[in-house]
Amino acid sequence: MVQTDIQPASPNLTNFDLKSYLEVKKEFVEQSIDKSLPIQEPEKIYEAMRYSLLAGGKRLRPILCLATVELLGENENIAVPTACALEMIHTMSLIHDDLPAMDNDDYRRGRLTNHKVYGEDIAILAGDGLLAYSFEYVAQETVNVSADKIVKVLAILGKAVGANGLVGGQVMDLDCEGKSDVTAQTLSSIHRRKTGALLEACVSSGAVLSGAKDSDLQRLSTYAQNIGLAFQIVDDILDVTATSEQLGKTAGKDISAQKATYPKIWGIETSRVKAQELIDNAIAQLNIYGEKALPLQAIAQYIINRTN
Amino acid sequence: MVQTDIQPASPNLTNFDLKSYLEVKKEFVEQSIDKSLPIQEPEKIYEAMRYSLLAGGKRLRPILCLATVELLGENENIAVPTACALEMIHTMSLIHDDLPAMDNDDYRRGRLTNHKVYGEDIAILAGDGLLAYSFEYVAQETVNVSADKIVKVLAILGKAVGANGLVGGQVMDLDCEGKSDVTAQTLSSIHRRKTGALLEACVSSGAVLSGAKDSDLQRLSTYAQNIGLAFQIVDDILDVTATSEQLGKTAGKDISAQKATYPKIWGIETSRVKAQELIDNAIAQLNIYGEKALPLQAIAQYIINRTN
Numbered sequence: 112m113v114q115t116d117i118q119p120a121s122p123n124l125t126n127f128d129l130k131s132y133l134e135v136k137k138e139f140v141e142q143s144i145d146k147s148l149p150i151q152e153p154e155k156i157y158e159a160m161r162y163s164l165l166a167g168g169k170r171l172r173p174i175l176c177l178a179t180v181e182l183l184g185e186n187e188n189i190a191v192p193t194a195c196a197l198e199m200i201h202t203m204s205l206i207h208d209d210l211p212a213m214d215n216d217d218y219r220r221g222r223l224t225n226h227k228v229y230g231e232d233i234a235i236l237a238g239d240g241l242l243a244y245s246f247e248y249v250a251q252e253t254v255n256v257s258a259d260k261i262v263k264v265l266a267i268l269g270k271a272v273g274a275n276g277l278v279g280g281q282v283m284d285l286d287c288e289g290k291s292d293v294t295a296q297t298l299s300s301i302h303r304r305k306t307g308a309l310l311e312a313c314v315s316s317g318a319v320l321s322g323a324k325d326s327d328l329q330r331l332s333t334y335a336q337n338i339g340l341a342f343q344i345v346d347d348i349l350d351v352t353a354t355s356e357q358l359g360k361t362a363g364k365d366i367s368a369q370k371a372t373y374p375k376i377w378g379i380e381t382s383r384v385k386a387q388e389l390i391d392n393a394i395a396q397l398n399i400y401g402e403k404a405l406p407l408q409a410i411a412q413y414i415i416n417r418t419n
Numbered sequence: 420m421v422q423t424d425i426q427p428a429s430p431n432l433t434n435f436d437l438k439s440y441l442e443v444k445k446e447f448v449e450q451s452i453d454k455s456l457p458i459q460e461p462e463k464i465y466e467a468m469r470y471s472l473l474a475g476g477k478r479l480r481p482i483l484c485l486a487t488v489e490l491l492g493e494n495e496n497i498a499v500p501t502a503c504a505l506e507m508i509h510t511m512s513l514i515h516d517d518l519p520a521m522d523n524d525d526y527r528r529g530r531l532t533n534h535k536v537y538g539e540d541i542a543i544l545a546g547d548g549l550l551a552y553s554f555e556y557v558a559q560e561t562v563n564v565s566a567d568k569i570v571k572v573l574a575i576l577g578k579a580v581g582a583n584g585l586v587g588g589q590v591m592d593l594d595c596e597g598k599s600d601v602t603a604q605t606l607s608s609i610h611r612r613k614t615g616a617l618l619e620a621c622v623s624s625g626a627v628l629s630g631a632k633d634s635d636l637q638r639l640s641t642y643a644q645n646i647g648l649a650f651q652i653v654d655d656i657l658d659v660t661a662t663s664e665q666l667g668k669t670a671g672k673d674i675s676a677q678k679a680t681y682p683k684i685w686g687i688e689t690s691r692v693k694a695q696e697l698i699d700n701a702i703a704q705l706n707i708y709g710e711k712a713l714p715l716q717a718i719a720q721y722i723i724n725r726t727n
Binding site: 151152153155156157160203207210212213230231232233235236238239240242243244245246247248250251257258259261262263265266268269270272273274275276277278279281282283285286 | 459463511520541548554589590
């Protein structure tokens with residue numbers, strides 16, 4: 112939570128119409144990912160990949176990437192392949208996390224999980240296929256950006272998935288199941304990898320594609336780290352307070368799986384306060400950009416107010 | 420099997436000391452992949468990744484990449500990160516193929532498979548981690564090569580893994596299990612993806628890094644397609660004729676799993692003849708390069724003469 116260059120928040124933040132903004136962006140992202148993965152031979156694997164990739168969701172990761180590019184004054188088209196890749200990577204991690212050998216989930220976003228529909232073998236391969244294709248798609252389809260920036264983005268994506276990102280976070284998470292002595296520090300270290308790394312990759316890849324200065328990159332990374340942690344705290348709170356219907360997945364699962372969560376360590380009220388502090392800081396990081404920062408700032412606010 | 424620019428084979432091919440060549444290259448590859456993946460936190464996942472990555476094997480894929488760079492007159496150092504990445508990708512595919520939900524293998528290269536040692540959850544994640552890291556490593560570590568070539572290599576790697584490569588091949592393979600009416604054409608289409616795509620990526624990535632002309636790329640790709648198919652035919656023959664001890668994995672598994680194989684379709688003798696034709700063609704493709712082609716030509720010969 113580095114607080115540098117803090118300037119007053121734009122008075123327009125409360126008036127910004129985030130709902131319309133997200134609707135327009137989500138529609139654009141849906142169309143882009145639909146086009147990114149046409150069905151070819153062998154059809155079964157493409158269908159399995161598309162089943163999960165096009166299963167809805169908030170599309171928060173691609174939207175963060177595109178909004179970062181616009182904040183920095185560039186055309187979002189330079190980041191469309193990267194935005195699609197971020198959603199492919201996110202989808203891959205959901206498919207693999209849901210497997211019987213991992214979290215063993217039957218439902219995701221209100222629909223049967225990938226392995227419940229296609230079988231475990233195909234679900235594993237669909238995840239592998241999406242992961243590989245995410246890199247291929249960025250390398251093949253990114254236009255109007257110099258190759259050295261594309262190479263940097265591919266390194267950022269790889270790092271966000273690897274043992275210091277999604278994969279490492281899931282390993283630590285599995286390791287903590289059933290343990291009663293998990294500290295807030297360990298929990299943050301898990302979520303920095305499991306949620307934070309990819310969210311940070313969304314803004315930093317957008318920033319790199321836009322040719323951002325180091326100082327911009329630093330501010331945007333801090334923003335992303337803060338919303339990443341807040342996102343996870345809110346996720347943990349919702350697991351306790353929301354219904355399965357609201358979440359589109361099994362509620363109360365953290366408790367039954369004896370998972371370490373923030374509400375368990377801090378209680379629900381303190382968890383809410385800490386999440387709010389993180390969001391306030393995230394918003395403050397971007398005040399320097401004025402009006403252009405409104406979408407990213409409103410997204411930060413939305414993260415804490417969401418109900419699913 | 421396109422036969423263009425065929426020139427007489429070098430009389431030195433039979434005198435080329437492939438054994439020493441492979442020993443030196445293998446040692447260099449072992450050291451390079453060992454250095455590529457130091458253990459960090461969380462240690463368990465790095466250990467699992469290293470367990471399979473450093474489990475021996477012929478290191479044929481990285482060697483093919485490095486030999487291609489040398490054939491084209493460049494320094495192999497430009498391709499070391501890519502060579503390591505190719506072995507990471509190959510290892511990932513072995514870890515995931517061995518899982519209970521797929522081929523359910525307990526042994527690989529004479530040692531317990533990854534999931535038998537670390538559990539299914541970690542084995543899935545170790546594969547994911549290796550796949551993601553392969554791209555990160557090429558993007559991060561490749562030096563003395565222009566960024567546009569690195570982007571092309573990353574696209575080649577992604578394509579070799581995806582639904583038109585390893586992943587698609589495994590899907591089609593699983594689909595054919597127990598079917599008695601698999602044609603030679605279907606089988607070749609499976610193996611073009613499952614074995615051929617990555618072998619072709621080894622030489623084409625080496626060629627791209629070396630700044631090869633289209634005509635060189637075409638010749639080298641044809642070489643790789645031929646040795647890829649021959650490799651698989653020989654694999655199928657060995658599954659029938661070799662012992663588990665010789666193979667370091669369960670022999671006779673194709674028959675017990677009712678897999679379609681070349682010996683089943685063509686018989687062992689015809690399979691041998693076809694493999695020899697493919698190898699002869701692969702060798703002929705490279706005659707135009709004279710002495711410089713000896714390593715790749717000798718590797719082609721070795722593929723048909725190997726006993727494990």
